[in-house]
Amino acid sequence: MITLLAAPLALAPAIAPATSAAAVAPRASLTDIESDVMCTSCREPLEVAQSPQADSERAYIRGLIAQGETKSQILNNLVAQYGTAVLGKPPAHGFNLTVYIIPPAILVIGAGILAFTLPRWRRRTRAAARAPASSLPELDAEDAQRLDQELSRFRG
C-alpha cells in the first residue's frame, strides 16, 4: 500500500518541470517557423518558396520539431547550418543595421520637413485669404478705363 501511494508521489517532481517547461515554450510548428525564415538559395520567405532547397530546409525543420526543439532552438540551429541569411529579419549589427535605421530615419526626416513646412504654408495661405482687397495695387486711370470698356462689352 505504501509502495502504491509512494510511486505517484515520486513521479510528481519529474512531471512538474516538464509541464512548466511546456508552458514556457510551446511546441514549435512548421507554419510558424516558415514565416520567420528564408529559403537561402531562392532568397524568398520559406512559406512561399518552392524549390529543392526549400523542401530540404522544411524537412530539416520538421526533423528538429520532431526532436522537440523550441522555436528559438530551431532558429539557432538553422543559423548554425545555413548562416544568418536564413533569418527573415537579419541580426541588427554591421551593414544589416541599415535595415533597422534607414526606414525610421526617413520617416523622422520626412515628418520633420512636414512639421517645418506645413505650418508656414498654412500661415501663408491664411494670410493671403485674410488680406483686404485694398492691399491690392490700384489700377491707374488708363487701365481702369480699358477694364470698364472690356466689361461693358460682355454685359452687352
Add this chain to the structure above:
Amino acid sequence: MPARKLAYYSPFMRRFAIPAIALGVAVALLALLAFGVAHQGTSSSIDAKVARGDYPVAPGARMQLPILGSSGHESLADFRGKVVVINVFASWCGPCVAEAPILEQEERQLVKHNATVLGVTYLDNSSDSEQFVRQHGITYPVVRDVNGNFVRGFGATGVPETYVINRQGRIVALTREQLAGNWLQQTMTRILAQSA
C-alpha cells in the same frame, strides 16, 4: 531672440536648407545602393580575368572552414602546392548528384599528381551533406561554408560551381554550371601538364 533668429534665417531655410536636406538624403541612399551593388558577387570580373589568362589569386585562402563531419577546420591555404579542384555543392541539388561520380573518378587520378578535389557544401545542412557524401562514396575532403563567405569571394551564385586552383594559388579555370562532357578531365590534363 530665437524668434528673431528664425526670422533672419527663414528665407535661407526656405530656399536652400530643405532642398539641401532632401538632396543629402537622396545622395546617402544612392551611396548605400552603390555600396550594396559593389558588394554583390564578383563573378563577372573573375570569369573575365580567367578567360583572358590574367589568373586571379583565389580569395579567402586563409579562411578556416569546418570540415564536414568533424570538429576540425581546414583552409585552402592548407593545400598550398597542390592543384585543387573546388566543387561547390549541396545535397538537394540534382546537378550536384550527377557530378558526384565524375568528381570521385577524377579524384582517383588527381591524387597521383599531387592534386585533389575539395568539396565545399553551401546552402545545405550538415546531416544532409554527410548523407550525400556517404551515398556517393566521396573520398575527397569536404568542408562547409555556412555563411557563404568563402564561395561569395569566388562570385558564386548557386550550386554547383567548380574552380580549379593551380599550385601558386591562382584560379586557372572555372565553370558555373554542371560539369558536362570531358570539361574536368581536359582542363585537369592541361593544368597538370602546365604545372608539371
